[in-house]
Amino acid sequence: MITRLAGATLAAVALLCAPPAQAVFRLYLAADGDDARDGRSAATAIRTLARADRLLQAHAPREDIEIRIAPGTYRGQQVLWTYLNGHRISFLPTPGAGTRPVFDGGGSAGTWFELRSAAGASKLQFRYLTVTNYWLGIDLVGDRNDPAGGWNGYNEVRNLRFVRIGGRYGAGPAPYSYAAVRLINSRYNGLYDNHFESIENPGEYSGYLHAIYLAHGASANRIERNRFVAVNGDAIRTRDGADANRMADNVFDRAGKRAAYSDWYCIERCTLPRPECPSAGNVFRDNRVGDGYYGAVPSTLLFGADDACGALAEPRLIESGTVRD
Secondary structure, eight states: OHHHHHHHHHHHHHHHHSOOOOOEEEEEEOTTOOTTSOOSSGGGOBSOHHHHHHHHHHHOOOSEEEEEEOSEEEESOOEEEOOOOSSOEEEEEOTTOSSOEEEEEEEEEEEEEEEEOOSEEOOEEEESOEEEEEEEEEEEEOOTTOTTSOOEEOOEEESOEEEEESTTTOOOSSSSOOEEEEEESEESOEEESOEEEEEOOOGGGGGGOEEEEEESSOOSOEEESOEEEEESSOSEEEESSOOSOEEESOEEEEEOSSOSEEEEOOOSSOOOSSOOOOOOSEEEESOEEOOOSSSOOOSEEEOSOTTBTBOOSSOSEEEEOOEEO
């Protein structure tokens, strides 16, 4: 009896001492939602991410945020996201959803989701969504001219499908797109278990496009367990001091114009506010690489001289465990 009482007492104390469940501020989206509503429940769901951003600006919550997205097709949406509060902001399906929400640009849209912030940790999280028929998918942009600071980061893109992205499938400010996911001075991000398929520019512009493009200080990112299919530019490209990125356990199938992964910097005929430099310390490990989009290509390729900005403290690329299919 004493043992039972002692056990019950300890259990009660543990329950009393347990931290309270963390508060979460939620908004709900539905394909048939109405942006005149408040979005605070499934019954009052709004329709667009742009409306969700405005509502968050009005409410200014100080806790984690979830944008719960009901199954359905959301057509033509584009958002320049502005609300950040230092906490996690998640874009994910409603619980128990049997199918993914689909954001479909319809062939005439530009960028689906854009963030322009140099305020440090932005903590955006995207999960189990499909993005299709856009010029560019997700664009996370810090200050490209401030490589020592001016970054955003600690974002995560997990289990998304990017299908039919690029100049062939959307309309942007140029006839060619740059990426399905572009990181400009955006750091400490994770891109895990995503599927990239038919990431294509018109043929004469294929070299401009990448499934994942990391540039101008986009460093310390992890790109793991993704699949790249039919990408007519190099599937992953680093540029200009995009250092210490880890690319591991990915699969490349008909992906790459010159290589599956390449590092490049603007070498000549450049009108830039500062010189560009090669990246360093990137890791390409345990990836499966088939042919490129137009035929056989090497797994990795480095453009330009390694010492263009002086001797590097570490190699530009550390490659190991590549399996050629």
